[in-house]
Amino acid sequence: MKPHSFCPPSLLLLSMAFLIACQSNTSTEEPAPPGEEEKKVQALLLTQNFDYNNADKNRITGAYIPQQRLEVPQNLEPQNKWVMFEGPVLENDLIAYRFYMDSRHRTDIYGKRVKDLVMDTVSWQYHDIMDWGSDILKVNQSLGIGSPAIWYQDSLFTLSNCEKKVVEIHSQDAESATIRTTFSGLKIMDHQFDLVQDWSIRAGEAWTTIQLEVQNGSLPQGMYFATGFVKHLDALQSGEAANCRYAFTWGEQSFHHENMGMGVVMKLEDEPELLPNAWSHAYVFKNAPQKLRYRFLAAWERDVIGVQQAGDFKNLMIQACEPMQ
Numbered sequence: 128m129k130p131h132s133f134c135p136p137s138l139l140l141l142s143m144a145f146l147i148a149c150q151s152n153t154s155t156e157e158p159a160p161p162g163e164e165e166k167k168v169q170a171l172l173l174t175q176n177f178d179y180n181n182a183d184k185n186r187i188t189g190a191y192i193p194q195q196r197l198e199v200p201q202n203l204e205p206q207n208k209w210v211m212f213e214g215p216v217l218e219n220d221l222i223a224y225r226f227y228m229d230s231r232h233r234t235d236i237y238g239k240r241v242k243d244l245v246m247d248t249v250s251w252q253y254h255d256i257m258d259w260g261s262d263i264l265k266v267n268q269s270l271g272i273g274s275p276a277i278w279y280q281d282s283l284f285t286l287s288n289c290e291k292k293v294v295e296i297h298s299q300d301a302e303s304a305t306i307r308t309t310f311s312g313l314k315i316m317d318h319q320f321d322l323v324q325d326w327s328i329r330a331g332e333a334w335t336t337i338q339l340e341v342q343n344g345s346l347p348q349g350m351y352f353a354t355g356f357v358k359h360l361d362a363l364q365s366g367e368a369a370n371c372r373y374a375f376t377w378g379e380q381s382f383h384h385e386n387m388g389m390g391v392v393m394k395l396e397d398e399p400e401l402l403p404n405a406w407s408h409a410y411v412f413k414n415a416p417q418k419l420r421y422r423f424l425a426a427w428e429r430d431v432i433g434v435q436q437a438g439d440f441k442n443l444m445i446q447a448c449e450p451m452q
Contacts, residue, residue, distance in 0.1 A: 167330035238427035273423025334424035355409030388440035
């Protein structure tokens, strides 16, 4: 007959207390309230705390102030420091993009080396490669990446000339954000109309989505929406997936002459066609007279996305072809 094992009373009581405490902690644990959910996306619209003065466009007197809605000054010049980053920014855990809020209205790329949201802490030294990342695109006279445009009478027009332009953070939560730009009296040669651009990003996705919609009607006869990206490399790759056409380039084309991929994703039903253009790989949409939805994306060899070769970037493009409602 085996002897019974003995546990000292003090040790037994301590073990029981520990077990009860663990069970109590497990049963009462609750998920974090929605307001405390980890933020993975942010939209930024930052200006100096005074009215814009074209004669003193680089004056900085203090911290930049977050804005929810802003009517863009008609005389806002390129390379001003009144608006941080020269325009609004969309950032998630993988990448950040901005568009120049002045008459250029072209989109640029920030490659990120960290998954933290950092663009609200970045200084004007963003062309240097820092611990957080860098501005990685040279736009020149091109469409940058995915900038909206108009094709009319064999010419490509950016959304540059309008009577009034309002930029606002339309929506923002932990997982997604949308910046809305309303163009009142947008002028393309002898035509004028109102247009709304919604630009959105979601957590965990390297791409952003653009939606364009003509207000109270359609584009004038013979006019078409267009988009594209800078032609730093001539070799364009394209294909189809999930009822979309994708087009991209990969290679040494970043601002710092490192490998980067850029591309656009377009719905086949909008009938995208490649256009001849010296500056950009540009596409015109022959069947989207009133509303258009497309995506653009980028990946840099140093960023947290992890793409290192053309085949990997192609796979990313195919992922971005998921249905666009």
